[in-house]
Amino acid sequence: MKNSKIGAWLAVILGALYFLLPLIATFEFSLRLKRGEYSFEAYKIVLSDPDFQSAFTYSIVLAIVTIVIGILIVVPTAYWVQLRLPKLRPLVEFITLLPLVIPAIIIVFGYVRMYNTSSILPLTQTALGTDALLSFGYVALALPYMYRAVETGMRSIDVGTLTEAAESLGAKWPMILWKVILPNIKSAILSGAFLTFATVIGEFTFASLLNRPTFGPYLQLIGAKRAYEPAALAIIAFIITWACMGLLQVAGGAMRSANGAKK
Amino acid sequence: MSFVEIKEISKNYGANHVVRKVDLNIEKGEFISLLGPSGCGKTTVLRMIAGFETPSTGSVTIDNEDVTQLNPAQRNVGMVFQAYALFPNMTVADNVAFGLKIAGKPAAEIKARVAEMLELVKLPLVGDRYPYQLSGGQQQRIALARALAISPRILLLDEPLSALDAKIRVSLREEIRSVQRKLGITTVFVTHDQEEALSISDRVVVMNEGRIEQLGTPPEIYNQPRTRFVASFVGTLTIMSAKIVDPVARTLTIGDQPVKSRLSPKGKSGDEITVGLRPEAISLGKARANSNSLNANVTDINFLGSILRVKMRCGAHDIALDMFNQNMSKPPEVGAPVTINFDPNDLVILDA
Ligand SMILES: Nc1ncnc2c1ncn2[C@@H]1O[C@H](COP(=O)(O)OP(=O)(O)O)[C@@H](O)[C@H]1O
Ligand SMILES: [Mg+2]
Numbered sequence: 258m259k260n261s262k263i264g265a266w267l268a269v270i271l272g273a274l275y276f277l278l279p280l281i282a283t284f285e286f287s288l289r290l291k292r293g294e295y296s297f298e299a300y301k302i303v304l305s306d307p308d309f310q311s312a313f314t315y316s317i318v319l320a321i322v323t324i325v326i327g328i329l330i331v332v333p334t335a336y337w338v339q340l341r342l343p344k345l346r347p348l349v350e351f352i353t354l355l356p357l358v359i360p361a362i363i364i365v366f367g368y369v370r371m372y373n374t375s376s377i378l379p380l381t382q383t384a385l386g387t388d389a390l391l392s393f394g395y396v397a398l399a400l401p402y403m404y405r406a407v408e409t410g411m412r413s414i415d416v417g418t419l420t421e422a423a424e425s426l427g428a429k430w431p432m433i434l435w436k437v438i439l440p441n442i443k444s445a446i447l448s449g450a451f452l453t454f455a456t457v458i459g460e461f462t463f464a465s466l467l468n469r470p471t472f473g474p475y476l477q478l479i480g481a482k483r484a485y486e487p488a489a490l491a492i493i494a495f496i497i498t499w500a501c502m503g504l505l506q507v508a509g510g511a512m513r514s515a516n517g518a519k520k
Numbered sequence: 521m522s523f524v525e526i527k528e529i530s531k532n533y534g535a536n537h538v539v540r541k542v543d544l545n546i547e548k549g550e551f552i553s554l555l556g557p558s559g560c561g562k563t564t565v566l567r568m569i570a571g572f573e574t575p576s577t578g579s580v581t582i583d584n585e586d587v588t589q590l591n592p593a594q595r596n597v598g599m600v601f602q603a604y605a606l607f608p609n610m611t612v613a614d615n616v617a618f619g620l621k622i623a624g625k626p627a628a629e630i631k632a633r634v635a636e637m638l639e640l641v642k643l644p645l646v647g648d649r650y651p652y653q654l655s656g657g658q659q660q661r662i663a664l665a666r667a668l669a670i671s672p673r674i675l676l677l678d679e680p681l682s683a684l685d686a687k688i689r690v691s692l693r694e695e696i697r698s699v700q701r702k703l704g705i706t707t708v709f710v711t712h713d714q715e716e717a718l719s720i721s722d723r724v725v726v727m728n729e730g731r732i733e734q735l736g737t738p739p740e741i742y743n744q745p746r747t748r749f750v751a752s753f754v755g756t757l758t759i760m761s762a763k764i765v766d767p768v769a770r771t772l773t774i775g776d777q778p779v780k781s782r783l784s785p786k787g788k789s790g791d792e793i794t795v796g797l798r799p800e801a802i803s804l805g806k807a808r809a810n811s812n813s814l815n816a817n818v819t820d821i822n823f824l825g826s827i828l829r830v831k832m833r834c835g836a837h838d839i840a841l842d843m844f845n846q847n848m849s850k851p852p853e854v855g856a857p858v859t860i861n862f863d864p865n866d867l868v869i870l871d872a
Pocket of ligand 1: 559560562
């Protein structure tokens with residue numbers, strides 16, 4: 258018994274080291290820009306780089322647009338499937354999981370072929386068109402997370418009966434979706450949104466191949482040119498991702514306690 | 521012309537005939553219960569009145585308006601569900617106000633109406649609370665208030681008490697009835713509980729396998745069940761086979777023992793028919809004038825608190841009778857021969 262306990266602890270410590278060591282090493286390295294002393298000089302340089310600011314702002318805007326489009330597509334779909342087409346649920350679930358199975362590079366090559374300058378819908382001709390294409394791509398990429406989250410949220414309330422109750426009180430379905438369904442799956446949507454956010458901020462393949470100045474390609478560019486700054490950037494990206502996860506936990510906790518209180 | 525006219529509605533799900541040619545007229549202000557075992561199609565009939573399902577054939581008319589093709593939002597009916605279905609994100613007051621806001625009523629009017637409704641269901645002080653802060657019984661009252669706030673033409677309730685404790689079930693059903701009387705609102709109440717249906721309804725519709733088995737007032741349903749199904753679903757009934765001796769003189773035999781009935785049996789001399797007896801209609805002892813008597817042997821005695829149920833064998837039949845559990849009277853002993861008697865009125869002749 259004592260032995261197995263030691264074994265378990267050993268496994269935990271090894272696992273922690275496996276994740277933490279590179280992180281600590283990266284962090285330590287990022288502080289060594291100035292010879293002979295630790296400083297946040299690399300962070301200062303990165304944060305004051307106008308390219309960083311524009312790339313980061315660009316990615317954030319893109320993430321927000323992606324989240325909004327994602328919600329507009331996923332919520333009504335999940336609602337309709339749950340309410341009227343429960344038999345289609347496995348199919349819809351399969352479709353939403355496809356982006357996890359198909360490599361991003363294949364999707365983006367498909368996009369480039371479909372929407373190139375000589376196609377019927379030449380989205381890649383203009384910067385705005387490419388931005389649109391990029392965010393559509395991100396919507397697809399984040400679909401598994403968004404759909405899962407929203408679907409789980411909808412299952413935790415009795416969508417069918419609530420809809421019928423509202424209908425018998427005279428409400429039409431856009432009103433029901435807006436006033437009854439959405440407010441009750443707010444935290445589910447929020448957690449889907451955070452996952453989408455993290456996905457978009459860290460994405461490289463789409464942005465690089467569509468040649469848009471997002472955070473991913475910027476990180477790669479700096480990495481190729483500089484020594485200490487990429488390490489600082491990696492830490493910044495890491496903190497942002499973890500902040501998202503933290504928010505997600507908070508949202509999930511709020512949802513759970515609301516559900517718990519219902520019983 | 522009745523207030524609600526349901527004409528030969530049927531509902532099929534593929535080859536599954538869930539409701540078969542149900543005909544029902546409901547008068548204004550009437551309280552009707554749909555009673556039957558689970559799966560007999562009660563909910564489906566109610567949902568066709570509400571507009572959540574469209575009948576495969578037949579029509580529904582409310583107040584001279586054919587609503588068969590209208591959706592629920594256009595029908596102006598109030599609905600109360602077994603699962604309460606209050607909107608969890610809204611306060612009690614907002615729940616009750618929901619239908620009024622949809623209808624675009626002015627704020628002052630909504631406020632007054634909400635207060636009036638909460639008063640009606642005897643929960644005037646919970647307007648600011650959220651549904652999860654209320655007990656099940658309170659939530660269901662709020663659901664009732666919400667359904668009634670829009671002044672619906674009909675109130676529909678689908679097993680509204682099934683999720684509640686036995687005690688609250690009884691008090692809330694009486695409250696529903698008193699609210700219904702106060703407002704005079706035409707009401708259709710679905711339940712699988714015969715006591716519930718008999719205790720609060722003007723008329724009861726007993727359903728089985730998608731059909732109406734019998735429609736009548738509670739005493740009619742209980743005292744004159746027409747079919748074996750109704751008789752056994754509503755209360756306890758001993759079912760026996762009898763032979764007609766003389767249909768005009770209304771004489772029969774059960775086993776070899778002669779009995780009389782109040783109603784003429786359908787058939788001719790020598791035909792086999794089915795009859796029933798309620799346990800509470802039978803008493804022990806020698807026959808009085810004009811009453812029927814049968815000889816039997818006691819096989820078992822069940823103690824049911826205020827009542828003793830005595831089980832007996834009479835020829836080929838098992839008969840049960842109920843007697844009050846009085847300290848003084850000694851119950852018969854198991855195995856003892858007894859004579860039982862019952863009024864010809866209480867012999868129920870069943871069609872099927
Ligand atoms: N949407 C549906 N699709 C297929 N069968 C259904 C559907 N709704 C109800 N049924 C079937 O119809 C029958 C009657 O259902 P219901 O009206 O809910 O009965 P009750 O309310 O009396 O218990 C049941 O056997 C049920 O399985
Ligand atoms: Mg039902």
